[in-house]
Amino acid sequence: MIILAALLAAATPATVAGIEKDAPPTAWRAIPPENLMLVNTPKGNVVIELAPGFAPRHVAAIRALVASHRFDGGAIIRVQDNYVVQWAIKGSDGKTGTGPKLPPEYERPAEGHAFTPLPYPDPYGRAGFSEGWQAAMDGDKQWLVHCYGMVGVGRNLAPDNGDGSELYAVIGQAPRHLDRNIALVGRVIENIEAWSALPRGSEAMGFYKTDPEKVALTSVRLASDLPAASRPRFEVMDTGSASFRALIEARANRREEFFNRPAGGVDICNVKIPVRRQP
Amino acid sequence: MIILAALLAAATPATVAGIEKDAPPTAWRAIPPENLMLVNTPKGNVVIELAPGFAPRHVAAIRALVASHRFDGGAIIRVQDNYVVQWAIKGSDGKTGTGPKLPPEYERPAEGHAFTPLPYPDPYGRAGFSEGWQAAMDGDKQWLVHCYGMVGVGRNLAPDNGDGSELYAVIGQAPRHLDRNIALVGRVIENIEAWSALPRGSEAMGFYKTDPEKVALTSVRLASDLPAASRPRFEVMDTGSASFRALIEARANRREEFFNRPAGGVDICNVKIPVRRQP
Numbered sequence: 001m002i003i004l005a006a007l008l009a010a011a012t013p014a015t016v017a018g019i020e021k022d023a024p025p026t027a028w029r030a031i032p033p034e035n036l037m038l039v040n041t042p043k044g045n046v047v048i049e050l051a052p053g054f055a056p057r058h059v060a061a062i063r064a065l066v067a068s069h070r071f072d073g074g075a076i077i078r079v080q081d082n083y084v085v086q087w088a089i090k091g092s093d094g095k096t097g098t099g100p101k102l103p104p105e106y107e108r109p110a111e112g113h114a115f116t117p118l119p120y121p122d123p124y125g126r127a128g129f130s131e132g133w134q135a136a137m138d139g140d141k142q143w144l145v146h147c148y149g150m151v152g153v154g155r156n157l158a159p160d161n162g163d164g165s166e167l168y169a170v171i172g173q174a175p176r177h178l179d180r181n182i183a184l185v186g187r188v189i190e191n192i193e194a195w196s197a198l199p200r201g202s203e204a205m206g207f208y209k210t211d212p213e214k215v216a217l218t219s220v221r222l223a224s225d226l227p228a229a230s231r232p233r234f235e236v237m238d239t240g241s242a243s244f245r246a247l248i249e250a251r252a253n254r255r256e257e258f259f260n261r262p263a264g265g266v267d268i269c270n271v272k273i274p275v276r277r278q279p
Numbered sequence: 280m281i282i283l284a285a286l287l288a289a290a291t292p293a294t295v296a297g298i299e300k301d302a303p304p305t306a307w308r309a310i311p312p313e314n315l316m317l318v319n320t321p322k323g324n325v326v327i328e329l330a331p332g333f334a335p336r337h338v339a340a341i342r343a344l345v346a347s348h349r350f351d352g353g354a355i356i357r358v359q360d361n362y363v364v365q366w367a368i369k370g371s372d373g374k375t376g377t378g379p380k381l382p383p384e385y386e387r388p389a390e391g392h393a394f395t396p397l398p399y400p401d402p403y404g405r406a407g408f409s410e411g412w413q414a415a416m417d418g419d420k421q422w423l424v425h426c427y428g429m430v431g432v433g434r435n436l437a438p439d440n441g442d443g444s445e446l447y448a449v450i451g452q453a454p455r456h457l458d459r460n461i462a463l464v465g466r467v468i469e470n471i472e473a474w475s476a477l478p479r480g481s482e483a484m485g486f487y488k489t490d491p492e493k494v495a496l497t498s499v500r501l502a503s504d505l506p507a508a509s510r511p512r513f514e515v516m517d518t519g520s521a522s523f524r525a526l527i528e529a530r531a532n533r534r535e536e537f538f539n540r541p542a543g544g545v546d547i548c549n550v551k552i553p554v555r556r557q558p
Contacts, residue, residue, distance in 0.1 A: 079476075081471065081472035081475055081476070082427050082428075082471075082475070106540075118402075120402035121400035121401070121402055122400070122402060123397075123399040123400055123401060123402075123544040123545055123546045124542050124543075124544045124545075124546075125543075125544065147452070148361050148451060148452045149361075157536050157537055159539050172427060172451065172452075173426070173427045173451075173452055173453055173548050173549060174452055174546075174549075175549070176542060176545075176546065176549065177530070177533050177538070177541075177542045177545070177549065179542065180539075180540050181537070181538050181539055181540055192360065192361075193360035193479040196360055196361070196475075197358075197360075197476055197477060197478050197479055198476060199476050200472040200475075200476055251456070254456050257436050258436055258460070259456070259460050260438050260459075260460055261385075261459050261460055262456075263403050263455060263456045263458065264403075264404075265402040265403045265404065266402055266403075266455075266456070267402045267403075267453075267455065267546065269452050270452060270453075270454070270455065270456065
């Protein structure tokens, strides 16, 4: 009977929701509390997962700004439709920072980092997944890609002048032309809708014109700064797991009753990486 | 001197903004007033271009609903983050309509319709542009694709039960898995930010829970219903023009000073088709 049930399960076409629900505990990894950045505003609180594995020096700079409470009293200063929400420490000029300049960190050596290729073509090169993130690679380099919710470090024209004091999150069609032109440092994993629904700014590039339009940052903390009992706990699906490989296939061939014609392919940003509050 | 200037111009790498600015009048086509749908709400007025060349019976049904003022007093009933804004005639159940059922119209014969291929791979098949629209084709069929701002006809599970009384606009990463599963009938060409910034609904799939959350449709009209002098007039770039082909290339290889590394490719939805108020 157990064998029959297993055969039946294997024969049942899988849906996205079903795969996520049935994934074993080993298909999930906990997010360390020092990688969880909690951004609180009067318009809603957002949780960001940082990506030190891709941009270690940028993430260290951001953690240092958080530790010294430099973001508290800052604001969301820009919302550009189909593009980005951008926020900054207090007193920022809205374009770049005044802290120590950081190296670009736009890519990392591929060696030593597992990569699950997306088995469909990508107009920008070779896309896939590495250590729980949407990524791409070429030769011996690997990098994060600009999907919805990804968080990057604003900079001016010089490639090295971001200092982590200006951050943005993608709220539209993936602006993949920014890949390897800006350092990506994380992604919004909870409540991005609090920010993506903010009024768009009326200045060029969606900057807010006046101070009252800006949304205050009440406090920005790492989960590791909180007492253990009050830390939010999240886990992300392991992108090297069998569950995740099944999920890629199910995203490319949607089997929910609504669909008459499965697409037979999917782009990297429509393969959403499951993240959940820890059960 | 004129020859020298032309040589210099040819040698100057083109930017997206430059190409659009320099496109000759012949690279633009006026949008007929019967294809302009003006949707007015207390939260902002939006202009939609209809696509009768792709979904003639759906567009005819929508024009009939507009002519009988069936949308007036209707509402925006659903806003789902990174997905769609949906609106409906008064009294709609929020899922489907009660009017005559329409045939799917998910694709059209390719014959007789020019197609400018996107010269980069697409994970969903063969993407390109036809008659001013982002499209795709396979064999002898051609269809519209679900880019940001595209407008489609809501339906329930049966493939033929949309009647045009429930419409949605894409406000996130292109949900290309919907291509050929729903009839696309147009696109928002002005002020989508008035709708994409609306609060997300708290019910399943982003439906608003209560009537006060909904955004009223004050009036919905075609430009052709207005006196000629008060009609808004728009034009769209001809996707078969030399200017548009240059624009595809400039989108794939951004040359603005900000970019250090051009992507060398672009997805169909990041090749925005220029639309402007008629000069």
